[in-house]
Amino acid sequence: MSTLEGVEGEDRQDYTREESRAMRQRSLVLLGSLLRPLRGRVIVAMVIVAASTGLQTAGPALIAFGIDAGLPAIVERQDAMPLALVVLLYLTAAIVGAVLMWHYTMLSARISQAFLFDLRGRIYRHAQLLSLEFHESYTSGRIIARQTNDLDSIRELLDSGIQGLIRGVLYMAFIAVALLFLDPLSAVVIACSLPILALLTRWFQVTSQRAFRATRVHSARLIVKFVETMTGIRAVKAFRAERRNEREFGATTEAYRDANAKAIGVFGVFDPSLVVIGNVVVAVVLLVGGLRVAEGSLAVGVLLAALMYTRRFFDPMEEMAQFYNSYQSAAAALEKISGVLDENPTVPDPTRPVDLWRARGALDFDDVRFAYREDLVVLPDFELHIPAGQTVALVGSTGAGKSTLAKLVARFYDPTTGSVRLDGVDLRELHPKDLRRAIVMVTQEAYLFSGSVADNIALGKPGASLDEIQAAARAVGAHEFITALPDGYDTDVNKRGGRVSAGQRQLLSFARAFLADPAVLILDEATASLDIPSERLVQEGLTTLLSDRTAIVIAHRLSTVAIADRVLVMEHGRIVEDGTPEELIGGTGRFAALHKAWKDSLV
Amino acid sequence: MSDQSIPPSSSPGTVRTLLRILPFVRPFLGRTIVSFVVYVVLVLVQLAVPVVLQWIVDGPLATGDARQIWPAAGLVLALGVAEGLLIMLRRFLVLTPSTHIEASMRNTLYAKLQDLPVAFHDRWQSGQLLSRAMGDLGTIRRWLAFGVILLVGNVVVIVVGFGILFTWSWQLALVFIVASVPMWVVGFRFEHRYSLVSRRAQDQQGDLATTVEESVHGIRVLKAFGRGKHSLEAFLRQAEELRGTELEKARSIAGLWLWLLLIPDTAFALSLLGGVVLAASGQLTVGGLIAFFAAASVLRWPIESIGWLLSMTFETRTAVERLFEVLDEPNPIRDPEHPVTVAEPRGRLVFEHVHFRYQDSPASVPDLLEDITLEVEPGETMALVGLTGSGKTTLTALTTRLYDVTGGRVLIDGVDVRDLTREELRARIAMAFEEATLFSASVRENVLLGRPELDVDSPEGEAVLAEALDIAQAEFVERLPMGADTTIGEEGLSLSGGQRQRIALARAVAARPSVLVLDDPLSALDVDTEARVEAGLRRVLADTTALVVAHRPSTVMLADRVALLEDGRITDVGRHSELLERNPHYRHVISSLDDDRDTEQAPQEVIA
Structure with missing residues (x-):
């Protein structure tokens, strides 16, 4: 395998040369696309930095001039003009330079915030686009890690690093130029150190890249464990998993700590090495310059300036190393992020979407075959036609393929071969907006987002009025318990007595579906947590709601069957019985047996 | 959670706040102090170079004695190499400790969060907690490794440097010092503004993390309703707010920078x-003048760095505040000081005049549970029946102290549950929740979670596992890719709702508790499987006390007696058939045949 696609191999740390290059390439492409819209501002920022750095570099030269020219002028000719001029120039340079830096700080914050804003939006948008298949295998903790911790390390780079880099490079360039004019021999001394510097930097680059990749992997693991514990805290407590969790979390923390320490340790060698090289060069410049001053071929002021320049030449090296440090950390993060962004949604939006303004709700499965994996065929060869307005109950044991069928209709997955069509339009070509408006699925897990009860219901129809929201809540029998909450519909589901039971959550998610008012409604075990009277209420509501629309109802409790026009019994991905409830109950098939067993279980 | 933020003006000073991390730093205090000393020595070495320079300029250079230039350059070289070594030493001294401190804070935070009651977690979104565990702790670590040492060290260096400047020329040094006074004024003004904004930025980051987390956990809902775009817009709005705050932060940093650059240059x-x-x-030699400037340019960086060191310090202070907001949280559900143990566990569970209300619910809201008195005899199975929201789940949560009663008491074998250690209590009582939470571990580890004393790979563990899986009818485990060693949960294979529930049930059974608390544990099972699981459960329930929340008649059948909950009160207790006969509300809740109108006939139909 030469290249890795998407998030593949994310946890590995032993990438081959090609893989490593491909990942770098991928993140550079991403970086380029993020910087492109900002290039105008980036150019302005660089010009500002160039100007202000130029002014700062002028400092030592001015001081040298002051000592070498200003001092003799006063002593020999009582002429203070050259000195006054130098001081004035120095002050002007300082003020203009500082104001420019102030401006630059603002500008660079604007650039980095725009950059982050763009990237945040992109990951969020892409995560939403990716199919459930991706989310189920990638795990929520990791995708959260990408959007929090990884972004943080990029932010750190942007906040501090970039400025260091631009300033550093320019500083070094300007100093080199200034030195060439002032004292070429000192410049040559500096030049001699460059190859060693290059070697050192190369070593640092290779070693720290490996170290920083490891930190990304471990921090993601840490986040996964953390989020899992916090979301499952009840089970953690009930089964006294605390100590065991502490052990596991502690081990992950230690692995992360170790990776971090290694990454910083690499820098801990690099940075002092830089300093030593710089100091050696300073000593050599002093020696070479001092000998010439003693000879009388060099002015003292020039020597001072050369020394100050040499010292400052290596100052930005440290800053740049610091930059490189954050860069490595951010690059590792960017690699992971670009991997996620590179994932192709397996359920992509159509390139040429077909509009369907008014869906009637006829559903067709033609020659559908579906497999999660090659060897795991769920629907071998499926054929089904549901006319508009029909309510279909799906019955069958666990693993018969009922939920898969529902997921295909909701287009959480696409069929491996064959097609699923709504009113004759292949779901893969249907405009996503129309698809989601026409088909809504309610599942057993009823997730509530933070916000008010009303907000959560309104998710079914953004911008719904309170009247509409209340009507939907009434229709499913949720109105009563909502009004009993401390702040009624405005109760925050996360605080102040807003806690709702599993059954109530399910009612809210029903209300959502009512409000969405789709042409096709899929209920996958959506009443499992309801008590019987609530279920009955929901069913009453359903009979009116479903009278003129298509519905697919999956329920283990056969009470639902009462409202169905048609019952399908599924077995190993095939339909084994198909008919009206009366026909099937009256028959001798599987459904008749199931129905009898269920009847017996009732009071 | 931004409403939980404390305005920095009303909170203790920066130094006091920062000192709170001392207990974490203590094990490494020695090394930290040594590294601080090393840093000061380091800068003194840097300052020594100008002294040598002065000597060269006024000595050999003035006299033209070239021979003395060699040893002088050698001295500069030696000082330079020493500088490098000192830097390495300082890093070596402080880096490893700083990562250890960060790790121990992270572990402490995690342990504290696991210890805090469920009520705390109801209130706090995990995104806010996560941003503390990762972002804030990272900030503190960086500050410990660089920030604090550089800040204190640089101040020392500036003072020492000024002293040296004085020895060369008191006039010049005075100019330098007077010129830098405005810098301190700017610095202090900066503190106030910056702390406010940086706290807001950190809180907004936590909110953003929460939104991210919800968008990931709620992805099915967002997809089912096609609300991806809608939630993206909401997310972008939040991100925009954060951007605004960050820019405000930049503005105040830029203001500080302006002065920090301008003032030294003017000087x-x-x-x-x-x-x-x-x-x-x-009055001054040329060598002295040159040395003065050389020393002043060594001091330049320490002076300039004060700006970002200050902002880093204030950010750290905010991070420490946010960390201690969690660590300071009182835990009302603690182990008792003098724990009692149940001498003879028989499994008698008694609720005595139990009241419960959430601490934060407004006074207008009545108690969620009112005066609950219920006795479950050893070996008995008691079903809890009631409408959704009547308090069934809450009542079960009181048994293992996920919440504490606000009145009355819960007794197990005659002992108040609050007098037992939580460890013992939760070993005696095992729960299965309707929402089956499994952890990223093998099936084996998940099922044996409640048996920490068992070696998971021992034959005994194997036997317990097999039995529990058999009772819960989780035979599908054998067909998983690696059988019972298959990793499930977040990081592993995703199972269907019914499969998860059966594993969670097996987990509760495997714990071999004296009391089993099951909260609607079969809701996701199909009729066939449910019937088989019930048959399995009967074997266990024959000699185990159990409290079972039930929505379905089939589940009620498992029970010896039924308690009917109505709006937080127990209104009737008795055998299923008795209640059916005498209690219309019970019939309403439990009988599912046809409409309300028919409830009159419904029971007879079945009984007949």
Whole structure:
């Protein structure tokens, strides 16, 4: 395998040369696309930095001039003009330079915030686009890690690093130029150190890249464990998993700590090495310059300036190393992020979407075959036609393929071969907006987002009025318990007595579906947590709601069957019985047996 | 959660706040202090270079004695190499400890969060907690490794540096010091503004993390309703707010920078003027002048760095505040000081005049549970029946102290549950929740979670596992890719709702508790499987006390007696058939045949 696609191999740390290059390439492409819209501002920022750095570099030269020219002028000719001029120039340079830096700080914050804003939006948008298949295998903790911790390390780079880099490079360039004019021999001394510097930097680059990749992997693991514990805290407590969790979390923390320490340790060698090289060069410049001053071929002021320049030449090296440090950390993060962004949604939006303004709700499965994996065929060869307005109950044991069928209709997955069509339009070509408006699925897990009860219901129809929201809540029998909450519909589901039971959550998610008012409604075990009277209420509501629309109802409790026009019994991905409830109950098939067993279980 | 933020003006000072991390730092205090000393020595070495320079300029250079230049350059070289070694030493001293401190804070935070009651977690979104565990702790670590040492060290260096400047020329040094006074004023003004904004930024980051987390956990809902775009817009709005705050932060940093650049440069210009004049009048040697500037440029970086060191310090202070908001949280559900143990566990569970209300619910809301009195005899199975929201789940949560009663008491074998250690209590009572939470571990580890004393790989563990899986009818485990060793949960294979529930049930059974608390544990099972699981459960329930929340008649059948909950009160207790006969509300809740109108006939139909 030469290249890795998407998030593949994310946890590995032993990438081959090609893989490593491909990942770098991928993140550079991403970086380029993020910087492109900002290039105008980036150019302005660089010009500002160039100007202000130029002014700062002028400092030592001015001081040298002051000592070498200003001092003799006063002593020999009582002429203070050259000195006054130098001081004035120095002050002007300082003020203009500082104001420019102030401006630059603002500008660079604007650039980095725009950059982050763009990237945040992109990951969020892409995560939403990716199919459930991706989310189920990638795990929520990791995708959260990408959007929090990884972004943080990029932010750190942007906040501090970039400025260091631009300033550093320019500083070094300007100093080199200034030195060439002032004292070429000192410049040559500096030049001699460059190859060693290059070697050192190369070593640092290779070693720290490996170290920083490891930190990304471990921090993601840490986040996964953390989020899992916090979301499952009840089970953690009930089964006294605390100590065991502490052990596991502690081990992950230690692995992360170790990776971090290694990454910083690499820098801990690099940075002092830089300093030593710089100091050696300073000593050599002093020696070479001092000998010439003693000879009388060099002015003292020039020597001072050369020394100050040499010292400052290596100052930005440290800053740049610091930059490189954050860069490595951010690059590792960017690699992971670009991997996620590179994932192709397996359920992509159509390139040429077909509009369907008014869906009637006829559903067709033609020659559908579906497999999660090659060897795991769920629907071998499926054929089904549901006319508009029909309510279909799906019955069958666990693993018969009922939920898969529902997921295909909701287009959480696409069929491996064959097609699923709504009113004759292949779901893969249907405009996503129309698809989601026409088909809504309610599942057993009823997730509530933070916000008010009303907000959560309104998710079914953004911008719904309170009247509409209340009507939907009434229709499913949720109105009563909502009004009993401390702040009624405005109760925050996360605080102040807003806690709702599993059954109530399910009612809210029903209300959502009512409000969405789709042409096709899929209920996958959506009443499992309801008590019987609530279920009955929901069913009453359903009979009116479903009278003129298509519905697919999956329920283990056969009470639902009462409202169905048609019952399908599924077995190993095939339909084994198909008919009206009366026909099937009256028959001798599987459904008749199931129905009898269920009847017996009732009071 | 931004409403939980404390305005920094009303909170203790920065130093006091930062000192709170001392307990974490203590094990490494020695090394930290040594590294601090090393840093000061380091900068003194840097300052020594100008001294050598002065000597060279006024000595060999003035006399033209080239031979003395060699040893002088050698001295500069030696100092330079020493500088490098000292830097390495300082890093070595402080880096490893700083990562250890971060790790121990992270582990402490995690342990505290696991210890805090469920009520705390109801209130706090995990995104806010996550941003503390990762972002804030990272900030503290960086500050410990660099920030604090550089800040204190640089201040020392500036003072020492000024002293040296004084020895060369008190006039020039005075110019330098007077010129830098405005810098301190700017610095202090900066503190107040910056702390406010940085706290807001950190809170907004936590909110953003929460939104991210919800968008990931709620992805099915967002997809089912096609609300991806809608939630993206909401997310972008939040991100925009954060961007605004960050820009405000940048504005105040930029303001500080302006002065920090301007002031030293002005001081330089004035020193140049004064220095040349002094040299001209013979009060200062040329060597002294050069050394002065060389020393001043060594001091430049420490002076400039004060700006970002300050902002880093204030950010750290905010991070420490946010960390201690969690660590300071009182835990009302603690182990008792003098724990009692149940001498003879028989499994008698008694609720005595139990009241419960959430601490934060407004006074207008009545108690969620009111005066609950219920006795479950050893070996008995009691079903809890009631409408959704009547308090069934809450009542079960009181048994293992996920919440504590607000009145009355819960007794197990005659002992108040609050007098037992939580460890013992939760070993005696095992729960299965309707929402089956499994952890990223093998099936084996998940099922044996409640048996920490068992070696998971021992034959005994194997036997317990097999039995529990058999009772819960989780035979599908054998067909998983690696059988019972298959990793499930977040990081592993995703199972269907019914499969998860059966594993969770097996987990509760495997714990071999004296009391089993099951909260609607079969809701996701199909009729066939449910019937088989019930048959399995009957074997266990024959000699185990159990409290079972039930929505379905089939589940009620498992029970010896039924308690009917109505709006937080127990209104009737008795055998299923008795209640059916005498209690219309019970019939309403439990009988599912046809409409309300028919409930009159419904029971007879079945009984007949």
